[in-house]
Amino acid sequence: MDRLPPLNAIRAFEVVARRLSITVAAEELHVTPGAVSRQVRTLEDALGVALLVRGHRQITLTRAGEDYYRSVTRAMDVLRDATTRLTRRTRRTQLKVRAYTTFAMRWLIPRLSSFHTANRGIEVLLTASLDPVDFRREDIDGAIRLGDGKWQGVNAYRLVRNVLTPVCSPALATGVRKAGDLQRQVLLHSIARPDDWASWLAAAKGDAVVDARSGMTYQSSAMAxxxxxxxxxxxxxxxxxxxxxxxxxxxxxxxxxALDMGDFTYYLITPADRKESPSMATFRKWLLAQFGDGAPG
Incomplete structure (x- = not known):
């Protein structure tokens, strides 16, 4: 038989086999005992096999009925699990957030598990891009952007104090004490942030002797x-x-x-012309709390 047996009859048989009672099965299924008996008979006719031994006061399973019950139970468990997983997914709210690659990799992703643990009904879909954000044309709920916070048409929440400082491995730091010493060192740059070395060297008064454009350049700060x-x-x-x-x-x-970039720092931005969703509000409050509610970090 290529097609499935009657699924209502399968359900009736599973309850009868589990309860070993037509009457109790009927109560569980909210139908009459006669309806349950007819369903089981329909299944037996479709299979061409007796599944139950019907006594005067009790019901037992035939050998074939026992084997079939075990198989039916496994199949129904698989179906229940699949249904549970699906309904859990559909009950979750998807929150679409954009960030920069370096911010996502070095700061946000390591902390997102704590957000998901505390907010199991919200799934953050994180993407990375350097492109400007246009909430009118793009299907995103919020973004983490670098700038002065003065963007049109958005709510901007300041996240962190943005301080620039040169870093290196401990071995390279030997003998390096003042900015001018960097003239003998390799400077590592990010294409996304081409002016950072020039800004810091000017503030440290090392730009007279160090070429701010020299060295090696990478696609992102994370790579640098x-x-x-x-x-x-x-x-x-x-x-x-x-x-x-x-x-x-x-x-x-x-x-x-160290060079404090002032208002030129990271902000969470959301569309000003769109009512903030409960999931976005939850994410915003969590994100600000990670940075001390936007206080300088």
Missing amino acids: YAAALEGQGFAIAQRFLVEDDLASGKLVAPFRK
Whole structure:
């Protein structure tokens, strides 16, 4: 038989076999005992096999009925599990958030598990891009952007104090004390942040002797930080993104001079013309709490 047996009859048989009672099965299924008996008979006719031994006061399973009951139970368990997984997914709210690659990799992703643990009904779909955000044309709920916070048509929530400082492996820091010493070192750059070395060198008064454009350039700051960890040179880092490496000693910050970029920092932005969803509000509050509610970090 290529097609499935009657599914209502399968359900009736499963309850009867589990309860070993037509009457009790009828109560569970909210139908009459006669309806249950007819369903089981229909299944037996379809299969061409007797599944039950019907006594005067009790019901037992035939050998074929026992084997079939075990198979039916396994199949129904699989169906229940699949249904549970599906309904859990459909009950979850998807929150679409965009961030920069380095911010996502070095800060947000390591912390997202704690958000998902605390908010199992919200699934954050995280994407990375350097492109400007246009909430009118794009299907995203929020984004983490770098700038002065003065964007049109958005709500901007300041996240963190953005401090630039050179970092390197401990071995490279030997003998490096002032900004001018960097003229003999390899500077590591990010295409996404081409002016960071020039800004820091000007603030440290080392731009007269150090070429801010020299060295090696990478697609992202994350790649520049990885090169610094491997001892390939000095990266100009946003300090909050390398705090863990500084704390562990994998990287060091050999200079006392650090450049605070002021209002030019990271913000969570959301569309001003759209009512904030409960899931977005939950994510926003969680994110701000990670940074101390936007206080300088």
